[in-house]
Amino acid sequence: MSNVTLAASAGFCFGVKRAIEMAYAEIEKNNGAPLYSYGPLIHNKEVTRDLDEKGLHIIEDLEGVHEGTVVIRSHGVGKFLYDALEEKGMRMVDGTCPFVKKIHTIVNEAWNQGKSIIIAGDGKHPEVQGINGWCGNTAIILESPEEAKAAVLDTEKDYAVVVQTTFRQSKFDDMLAILRQKGLKMEISQTICSATEKRQKEAMELSQNVDKMIVIGDKKSSNTQKLVEICKKNCENTVHIETICDLVLKTFKKDDRIGITAGASTPPAIIKEVVVTMSEIENVNVEEVSFEQMLEDSLVTLHTGDVVKGTVIQVVGEEVSVNLGFKSDGVIQRRIQQRYNSSSQPGCTAR
8 A cells, every 4th residue: 555644734724614614504595596606615616616506606796696695705805895785785695714804804904094005915816806905905915025025115104914814924924024124114914824824834844755745726726836836845746636537647656655735625525535546556557547447447337226335425405425436426315314324224226
């Protein structure tokens, strides 16, 4: 068996998990009224696709939207959306990460006190755009030490400095050192999420002690990209995948020391698939067999009416997903699953 180590904090963080649970709760109790997510709830295509199929549809603005419920994404939004929803009389479910919400409060209060705002972060990221929306979109956004060095700032002004929750601490420290050299009057808020710091530290330590590193997460996920950046500095054999199907198995050997971490928007089921596959890599000839071939070889043939054993892998609302070893997971109603839980013969009917 391959030596596989999974980072302890890989996968969903508190804020993301909270937003997803809120969204599924809204779907479950929805009575057919329009249900929207303002922008992708999280940066993970698998999750957003499932939410869309269940009735939570992504919108990028409120044009033409006049009724229903809007779920605010975990990255947060600017004050304008809260005002617009109130004006339209629409219901809102706020899935903003509490750590991000804290930054909104800091920025809004500082701005109302007449301070200028500096945000350390990626200006194209929705979290930073949302933060900027709490100071009338007047913030100075700096993404790197080079930008901090080039910024023309007024030493007579009072500045409030905040940082994107998923920003690298070392980069932020370098930027602060440069801003201090400019002699600015600054009130600095350390708003990098503690879970982000822990995940990045674990990734750094793990990547220093393995032969190959796998980072799982959506290509658009900022915190995942930072994990990739950190791991590549320590382990040149670092690969970034979104799901198990992105893995090229022939690049791995059964005696490799393999490290695995995942971004804050990566579901547990996707991580588990990767861990299990890499742990059993000695069972295949990785020079000749692709993951798709392994999958096909492992599948069983099922027919309607068959009674088989399966493993419960997810419970969402009243539906229970069961791994049957088939191309698609089985789906049964929760009340049926509850009945099987009390039975000595667990199983479900293939469908």
